[in-house]
Amino acid sequence: MTDPASDRHAPEIRRNWRILSAVTIGSAFSAVSLLTASFGTFIIPLSREFGWTRGEIGLALLFMTGVQALVSPPLGTLLDRYGTRRLVLLSIPFLACALIALSLTPGSPAYFYSCFVLAVVVGGGTAPVSYSRAVNQTFSARRGMALGIMFSGMGFAAALLPILSTAVIQGVGWRWSYAMLALLALAAFPIAWLGFPRTPGGTASAPAQGRSGTSYAFLRSPTFWTIALACSLASFASYGLLVSLIPMLIDTGLTAADAAGYAALVGMSSAGARLLVGFLLDRLYAPYIAATILLCSAAGCVLFLSLGLPAAPVLAVLIGLSFGMEVDLVSFLVARYFGLRQYGLIYGIMYSGFSASAAFGPAVAGFIFDATRSYDIALVGGAVLMVLATFVFLCLPQYPVRDQAPA
Incomplete structure (x- = not known):
């Protein structure tokens, strides 16, 4: 006999396909995805045109994610108060x-940095906290799978954007490549308009329900700080390696187009990993999943250091496993450990922490290259940080028992 509960849960993904489409495409064309996934393709063209060092160019991501760390907690509070739909539709244009504005960059680093900061301030509603909040409020039985599908959008963007951006840069220049990113950002608007419920009662776009007032009691929880530390270590390593991959491979003798092809492997691996992780999150203990992925990525760094260019495909695939992992894990873990009533605020504060960490990864890797003319130390450091993050994840307690229905 068919289990009635199983029948009730089986169509959850199909029943909410419009919301799932909106959050998947929205996350793919968010400020973080567009600027981070394509960043490596701009490093050498900007250096050649303006004479900036790679460390100086990497500071753009440092400032961007640093400011994003500051705006994430208030953004989370706004999401809890006004819902996802309003903020997403306001932010995309x-x-x-x-x-x-980035496509109009003169020879001023300050202007370049300001545009990156502006993107995450005025485009803050496209941050992962917005879309993951919609998923967590809409899905319960297949929450992990839904998050995996959503974050696979960022993986596919990481696969396609380096190739598209490199083609545009080689064809008509880097300024037109930033203009292309603007068009991709706008492409998410009609899908969000149609995908998110318009009525206040629509789960994915509705304000949070429950007791009024804001409580910061979660800051006294060791679990909160354990998740934050583990994700910060992982994001520092993975973002530093991702952004450095294209210039790292060009330095070994590859053309820009070939290096972009390897970067596309990162995105495809990330997309596949997000789907697999989402499937496993509904079935296995999340820290075990995180530990396996991080150890594989650390092994990729060691292989590249040992074998050089022949190991580049392996490095790209294994970096892809961990790229963005902390974002979907935090989305799932916050809901499991802390519930949904203050999801936006808790996720926003936690996201600010590992965003700040991710900000330093590319800049530190760039300055390491400037000082040593090599990325070897960055690869070693990335592997060490991933191993440390593994041990921190394994310190998390078992999930608390709570009602998993959407709030």
Whole structure:
């Protein structure tokens, strides 16, 4: 006999396909995804045109994610108060304007940095906290799978954007490549308009329900700080390696197009990993999943150091496993450990922490290259940090028993 509960849960993904489409495409064309996934393709063209060092160019991501760390907690509070739909639809056009401003960059690093900061401030509603909040409120039985599908959008963007951006740069220049990113950002607007419920009662776009007032009691929880530390270590390593991959491979003798092809492997691996992780999160203990992925990525760094260019495909695939992992894990773990009533605020504070950490990864890797003319130390450091993050994840307690229905 068929289990009635199973029948009730089986169509959850199909029943909410519009919301799932909106969050998947929205996360793919968010400020973080567009600027981070394509960043490596701009490093050498900007250096050649303006004479900036790779460390100086990497500071753009440092400032961007540093400011994002500051705006994430208030953004989470706004999401809890006003819902996802309003903030997403308001942010997308402003994000496109910021990307157009990047295409007009003069020879001023300050202008370049300001545009990156502007993108995450005015485009803040496109941050992962917005889309993951919609998923966590909509899905319960297949929450992990839904998050995996959503974050696979960022993986596919990481696969396609280096190739598209490199082609545009080689064809008409880097300025037109930033203009292309602006068009991609705008492409998410009609899908979000149609995908998110318009009525206040629509789960994915509705404000949070429950007791009024804001409580910061979660800050006294060791679990909160354990998740934050583990994700910060992982993001520092994975973002530093991702952004450095294209210039690292070009330095070994590859053309820009070939290096972009390897970067596409990162994105495809990330997309596949997000789907697999989402499937496993509904069935296995999340820290075990995180530990396996991080140890594989650390092994990729060691192989590349040992074998060089022949190991580049392996490095790309294994970096892809860990790229963005902390974002979907935090989305799932916050809901499991802390519930949904203050999801936006808790996720926002935690996201600010590992965003700040991710900000330093590319800049530190760039300055290491400037000082040593090699990325070897960055690879060693990335492997060590991933191993440390593994042990921290394994310190998490078992999930608390709570009602998993959407709030």
